[in-house]
Amino acid sequence: MLRRLSAKLTIALMAIIAVTCVAWIALTLFATRLYQEEVDQSLNSPLAHYISRAFPLITDGAVNQQALGGLFDQLMVINPRIEVYLLDLEGGILAFSAEPGRVKRDRVDLGPLRSWIAGPETLPLRGDDPRDLRGSKPFSAAEVYDNDRHAGYLYVVLGGEEYQSAADLLSGSYILRLALGAGSMGVLVALAAGVLSFAWLTRRLTRLSGAVETFREAGFETPAKLMGWRRDGDEIDRLGIAFEEMSQRIADQIEQLHRADAARRDMVANISHDLRTPLASLQGYLETLAMKQDSFSDEEKRKYLDLAVRQGDRLARLVAELFELTMLDSTGTRLNFEPFSLPELVQDVAQKFRPEAERKQLSLETEIPESAPFVRADIGLIERVLENLIENAIKYTPEGGSVRLSLAPDATGIELRVADTGRGIADEDRERIFERFYRAEKSRGEAPEGTGLGLAITRRILQLHDCPIKVESALGEGTAFTFRLPLAQM
Numbered sequence: 001m002l003r004r005l006s007a008k009l010t011i012a013l014m015a016i017i018a019v020t021c022v023a024w025i026a027l028t029l030f031a032t033r034l035y036q037e038e039v040d041q042s043l044n045s046p047l048a049h050y051i052s053r054a055f056p057l058i059t060d061g062a063v064n065q066q067a068l069g070g071l072f073d074q075l076m077v078i079n080p081r082i083e084v085y086l087l088d089l090e091g092g093i094l095a096f097s098a099e100p101g102r103v104k105r106d107r108v109d110l111g112p113l114r115s116w117i118a119g120p121e122t123l124p125l126r127g128d129d130p131r132d133l134r135g136s137k138p139f140s141a142a143e144v145y146d147n148d149r150h151a152g153y154l155y156v157v158l159g160g161e162e163y164q165s166a167a168d169l170l171s172g173s174y175i176l177r178l179a180l181g182a183g184s185m186g187v188l189v190a191l192a193a194g195v196l197s198f199a200w201l202t203r204r205l206t207r208l209s210g211a212v213e214t215f216r217e218a219g220f221e222t223p224a225k226l227m228g229w230r231r232d233g234d235e236i237d238r239l240g241i242a243f244e245e246m247s248q249r250i251a252d253q254i255e256q257l258h259r260a261d262a263a264r265r266d267m268v269a270n271i272s273h274d275l276r277t278p279l280a281s282l283q284g285y286l287e288t289l290a291m292k293q294d295s296f297s298d299e300e301k302r303k304y305l306d307l308a309v310r311q312g313d314r315l316a317r318l319v320a321e322l323f324e325l326t327m328l329d330s331t332g333t334r335l336n337f338e339p340f341s342l343p344e345l346v347q348d349v350a351q352k353f354r355p356e357a358e359r360k361q362l363s364l365e366t367e368i369p370e371s372a373p374f375v376r377a378d379i380g381l382i383e384r385v386l387e388n389l390i391e392n393a394i395k396y397t398p399e400g401g402s403v404r405l406s407l408a409p410d411a412t413g414i415e416l417r418v419a420d421t422g423r424g425i426a427d428e429d430r431e432r433i434f435e436r437f438y439r440a441e442k443s444r445g446e447a448p449e450g451t452g453l454g455l456a457i458t459r460r461i462l463q464l465h466d467c468p469i470k471v472e473s474a475l476g477e478g479t480a481f482t483f484r485l486p487l488a489q490m
């Protein structure tokens with residue numbers, strides 16, 4: 001039960017209400033009592049004055065016992081809760097109306113009396129209670145004169161001895177009981193309203209935590225769906241939406257991880273396959289050679305050796321390319337950006353491929369502007385891109401065709417294009433040729449040698465430069481690869 005937020009909130013609300021109630025009751029009782037005293041005191045304020053006028057309590061310097069006796073008798077009849085004290089000029093008690101044994105003090109502080117006679121600013125004003133050494137009570141007081149001479153004070157203590165306790169006050173007052181009853185009803189209604197609204201407000205939180213739980217139980221793979229939550233709603237709504245998006249993201253990423261894992265496994269399988277084939281051929285040629293050494297003519301021996309060397313080359317190349325791709329893929333790859341002249345680089349690379357082009361009777365043309373601004377890129381890697389593209393162009397173009405390298409500078413960059421008049425790429429292969437190990441030629445035996453990694457490396461390098469690569473091709477007519485490098489800021 002206490003694991004629910006609404007329960008905790010309800011308990012907190014109950015605690016707050018309880019504290020408030022206690023404080024409110026205490027305050028009410030305290031204020032009621034003060035008010036009672038104030039009313040009592042202000043109603044009886046002229047009392048001492050009247051008495052001192054009506055009874056000559058001190059005559060010829062002595063207490064007038066006869067007048068005193070008459071006063072006490074009358075008081076007993078009118079209001080027995082009133083006590084009357086006759087004080088001398090220093091506050092000493094000369095005579096009193098209470099029962100003899102019950103008066104504990106023999107003098108009273110005159111300070112409050114003087115403020116009373118001067119006209120008190122606030123009521124109730126309390127003075128010493130002669131029946132209690134520490135207590136104080138509201139009173140009325142007046143000066144007593146003996147033939148126009150100030151001879152003492154009349155001190156009238158109001159309300160008698162037992163000022164009621166809180167319980168007495170309550171049991172004695174219908175109004176207070178009524179107020180308390182109404183107050184309790186109000187509190188109960190507030191409490192019920194609080195509990196209901198907490199349950200209502202925390203309903204969505206409960207749903208949200210349920211959704212989180214479901215998401216967790218499903219292995220973080222099924223994104224949470226919260227129906228009807230609004231992006232422009234309150235904090236809980238926004239929290240829900242944020243969670244929904246977060247769960248979607250997590251699920252996507254987990255799926256991506258699974259896919260990457262599958263791709264990695266595929267790749268390992270591909271690599272082992274691709275390594276095994278040349279390795280097996282190499283082994284085969286060498287074994288044949290070893291077995292038939294005596295029966296083979298020199299020419300045959302030479303042929304087998306050549307074949308073995310070719311397979312060894314292929315193997316070495318494959319391993320080198322795989323290594324290169326792994327390096328480019330590792331997150332720590334740092335590119336060495338620098339400004340350089342793209343026309344010069346293209347000329348250099350073209351120069352390198354000229355003998356090979358001539359051997360295949362291809363024309364290798366360049367269309368390069370005389371001067372072009374520097375571009376900013378990793379020159380070593382861009383050289384690899386060019387090599388891969390030109391190598392492919394030469395490899396996949398039949399004799400008599402042409403390969404054309406062109407540069408087109410504009411305001412912000414230079415576009416580089418490698419076009420050939422080769423056999424072209426089928427539509428269904430156009431996206432896939434950039435995948436690792438993908439080769440468009442289905443029957444590998446007849447196709448030119450290759451591992452299918454060249455374009456994967458090319459695309460990865462350009463990706464690291466934030467440059468997309470574009471391919472246009474028509475089957476049987478030719479292919480063109482284009483990409484664009486940004487100018488160096490001078």
Ligand SMILES: Nc1ncnc2c1ncn2[C@@H]1O[C@H](COP(=O)(O)OP(=O)(O)OP(=O)(O)O)[C@@H](O)[C@H]1O
Nearest residue numbers: 392393396433439440441450451452453454455479
């Ligand atoms: N200019 C081109 N004309 C026609 N097909 C091409 C051209 N360039 C690439 N291809 C196709 O794309 C495939 C992938 O090319 P990629 O360079 O990645 O591999 P590869 O050339 O077969 O091997 P290597 O890793 O040795 O470069 C090739 O097998 C080929 O089918």
Ligand SMILES: [Mg+2]
Nearest residue numbers: 392450454455
């Ligand atoms: Mg290639």
